[in-house]
Amino acid sequence: ALGQFIPGKSLLHRLDPRIKLVLTVAFIVYIFVAQNFAGLVLLVVATFALMAVSGVPIKLYFKSMKGILFIVLFTAVLNLFYGTGPVLVQLGFMQITANGIRNAIFIAVRIVSLILFSSILTFTTSPTELTDAMERLLSPLKVFHVKVHEISMMMTIALRFVPTLLDETDRIMSAQKARGADMESGGLMQRIKALIPVLIPLFVSSFRRAYDLAMAMECRCYHGGEGRTKMKVLHLQTIDLVAVVFAILMLAAIILLNILLPASLT
C-alpha cells in the first residue's frame, strides 16, 4: 500500500493536518535545539505519549525502525571513538572516552526520536491530507508569485499516479525479463545497464499518460487555481489549539533546560 497511513479515529487522526505538519516540523527542530539529556528525555517522553495517543499499534512503530536500526547502531559505534577527554579503553590507535559514550547515546536517542516522530505523522495522516495541508500552508506565498496552486496540483496528480507507475514498473520489468533481460545477477554496472529497458518505457508511458490526463482535465473545465473551490473545507478546532499550546510549552521547556543545564553534546 501507499505510505503507511493507518486509518483511525484517535485525537491525532482528528487533528487538522496543517497543524500536524507544522508541529512535526517544529518538533524536528526542537530535537536539534535540545542540547542536553534533560531536554532530549522530555522530547522522548512526549514522543512516547503521542505514540500512545495515536492508537497505532506500537509494534508498527518498531517495524518502521527496522530498516534504519543498523545505521543507528553503526553511527553510535563510530561516535564512540570520536570523543575527547579522559580515555576509558584503548583499542590500538582508537580510544573510547566517557564523553564519546555520552555522544554515542545522545545521537542514537536523537535519531530514534526523529524517526519515531516523523512516523507518527505518516501513520496518522494520509498522503492526500498531507499534500492538501501543504497547499494550504503554502498559499500565503502567492504574494511572492510562487505558483502554489500548480505545485499542489502537481503533488495531487503525482500521488494519484505513484501506484499506477509502480505497477507499470513491475509489469515492464517482467516483460523485459521474459525477453531474457538479466536484472538479478551480474556486477553493479551490469545491473545498472539492465535498467535502461525498464527506464525508457517508463518515461514513455509517463508522457503518454500525461497527454491523456491533460486532455481529461481540460474536458473537466480545469483552468488553473483561479475561481476554484474546494469540496472539503478545513476548520480549526479546540484540539488544534490545545496542540499548538502544547508545542509552545515544549519549546519553552527545552530552551529553559538548555539555559539551566550544561550542554551534553560536545
Place this chain on the structure above:
Amino acid sequence: LKKLPSLVTAALLLALQVVLAGYSIDVLPFLRISFSYLASAVTGMLFGPTVAMLSAAAGDILGYCVHPSGVYFPPYMLTAMFSGCLYGIFLYHSPIRLSRVIASKSLVTVFSNLLMNTLWNSMVYGKSFFAILPIRIVKNLVLLPVEIALLFVVCKAAQKVYNTAFLRCGISPRKG
C-alpha cells in the same frame, strides 16, 4: 508551467521520481544508488530550473510520504532543490549534448551528494559521520561515469519521445 500539458507532464515525472526512489540498489548502508535523479533531470531538461527545483522539493516530501523510511530531515530538501536547479540550468532548452550532461551530473555529485548531504548527515548522525566520508567519495566517483552514461541515454530518449508524443497528433489541447 502556463500550459496544462506541461503541468501534467511535470506531475507525472514527479510521480516517476518518487517511484524510482523506491527502486534503489543498496550497496552498503549509507551507500545507496537511486535513480530518481533521472526523473528530476528530465524535468529540468524539459521545463527549466524553476520547475525542476520546485518539483524536486515536492519530490522530497512526497517521497517521504510514500516510502517513509529513516529520518525526515528538512534540509535534505535543499539538496534536492539545488540539484534540480543545476539540471535545469545545464539541460534546459538545448539539444542534449554529452558535455552538458557531464557538467551537470558532476556538479550535482560534488556539491549535492558530497558537500551538502555530508553536512546534513553530520548534523543528524554526529561528527563521526566524517569517518565514512572517504567511502562516500570513492563510491560517488566510481558511480559518476555510469550515472552520466545512464542520464545521457535517458535524456536523449526522453527528449525525442516527448517531442513525438506531443507533436505527433498536432493536438496540443487548446488553452481556453
Place this chain on the structure above:
Amino acid sequence: MKEPAMEFIRTEDVHFTYDETHPEEPEKPLHDVLKGVTLSIDRGEFVALLGHNGSGKSTMAKMFNAMLIPAAGKVYVDGMDTADESRTYDIRRQVGMVQQNPDNQLVASIVEEDVAFGPENLGVEPVEIRRRVDEALKAVDMYEYRTCAPYKLSGGQKQRIAIAGILAMQTACIVLDEPTAMLDPRGRAEVMHTIQQLNREKGITIILITHYMDEAVQAGRVVVLDSGRILTQGTPREVFSQVGLLKTHKLDVPQATDLAFRLRGAGCPMPHCVLSIDECVSALEPLLAQKGAEA
C-alpha cells in the same frame, strides 16, 4: 423536421485535417480526417458513432466539446459556436467527455475527490459539491467506494468513476470515446448498463463512440463513419440490416447477425435484420419446424 428547440448539437459540413508537420518526416502528406460531416443530435438522444480505427470517430468526439475546432464548417452546442473561444467553458459545462483509458483520466487519489474535481473547477459552493458528488456516485452505483483509492478499482469501476466525475458537473450530454475498449467483458457490461441507465432515467444525452456493434445496438440511433464521412445512419435495425456494407467497411458484426445474413444470402427466408441471439433463434425455429414437417 424536428422541433428546433429539441436540437442540442448540430455539426455543419465539418472538415478537419491533422497538422502532421512531424519534425522527422516533413514529407508526410497532410491527413484529412473529417471530410464534411453534417449531423444533428437532439436533447436526450442516445447516439452511437460507429467506425473502425482511422474513420475519424475520435476526432469527431473531440469536436463536440470544443477540444478540437473544425478547420471548415461549424459545430453548435446548444446554440453556441464551438469556434467562439469565449464560450469554450460554457460548452464544456454542457458536454462532458469520458476517454478510452480508465487509468489516465482520474486526477485525485481518492474517489470522491476525483468526482469533485469538475465542480471545483466550476467554482461551485462546497456544500453543493458534496451533494453533487454523493448523487453522482450513487447514480453510477459506486457510492460505497467513495473513500477508496482509484488504483484499487477494476477498469469498469474506474470508468464509472470517470462518468460520475462528469455527472457531478451536471452536464446535459456525455461523450464517451471507446469507453469499453480496454475493459474485460464484465467491465464492459457494467459501463454499458450505467450509460443506459443515465440516458433513460436522467435524460442525459449520450454520444457513444465505439467499434463494437453489440454496444451500438443499445443506442437509439446509429451513425456509421467511414474515412471522414457518414456512411449511413438510422435506427440500429435500419443500419444493421446492411450487413454487407458494414462488413466491407471492416466493422464488427455479431455472429447472430452474421449467421442470419449468410443464411439469407444462401436463399433462406430469414428476416432482414437480426440483432441478438434470441431474435436469431426465434427466426430459425419456425423455419426448422417447417422444413422438419415437410420431411
Place this chain on the structure above:
Amino acid sequence: MTPILEAQNLCYTYGTGTPFEKKAVQNVNFKIQQGEFIGVIGHTGSGKSTMIQMMNGLIRPTSGRVLLAGKDIWEEPKKIRAVRFRVGMVFQYPEDQLFEETVMQDISFGPRNMGLTDAEIEKRARDAAKFVGLQDELLDKSPFELSGGEKRRVAIAGVIAMDPDVLVLDEPTAGLDPAGRDVLLSEIVSYHEERGNTIMLVSHSMEDVARVADRVMVMNSSHLQMFDTTQAVFSQDKELESIGLQVPQITKIMSILKADGYPVHTCLTLEEAMEQLLPLLPR
C-alpha cells in the same frame, strides 16, 4: 510422449503471512503436448495471469512444479533465463515494453540476450518481423513513431524472434479494432501452423478462442475448472454461464436449438453452423 509443458499441483499465494494473503492459484494440474494450440479463458482475477507467469518462471510457485519437456524449470534456479527463451511470453499491451532506437534493435533484444551471433540475430529478427506482417521499411524507424497496431506487432515479433518452443500470449488483441484483431489473430495462427510450436492464448473473446484453439483451459477463482477440447468446453454453456463466462454467440444459438429438440450439435464457428443449418432450412 513427454508433454512439452506440465503443471503438477501448482499453487501460488501472494503475501504469505501478511493480512493481505491471497491464494491466486490452487492445485493446478495439466499436460500440454508439443504443437497444441491452447486457449485460456477466465475472469480478471481468476488467477490466469499468475498461472501463465509461472510457465516461464517469472513467478516461482509456492508449491508444485512446472515441467518443461519433462524437466522441472526450477531445478537449477540460476538457469531460469534459459527457460524464458524456451517459453516466450507476450504480456498484455506489450507495446509498452519497447525501448530501443529502432524497430530492428528492439526485436533483436531477446535474441541478443540469448547470446547468438549477429548474423543469426538479424535472421531471426527479420523472420519474426515477417510473421507479424511488418514491412521492411519500418525496421529502421523508431518504434515510438509507429501506430498502435504496428507497435503491438513489433513487441510480439520481439518474443517470436527468440524462437520459443511455447509461446504464451496474454490478450494480444486487447484494445485493437475488429479488423486489426482479425488480422493479428490469423497471423498468429499461420505462425503456429508454420513453426508447429505450442501456443497458449489468453483471451476474453470467446469467438477468437473458439476459432483457433484445440483445447481450452477455464480458470475460475484460482482453480483450473475445466480443461478439455474446445468443442467439449463450449458445449457446457450452462456451466460456463454459471461462472459468469459466455460461450460464442453461434455456439449459444446452436445449443438453444439443440435443447429445443432440433437435430443440430455444438458448433464453434459460423461455417460449421452454416453447414449444419442449410440442409435443415427451407430455401
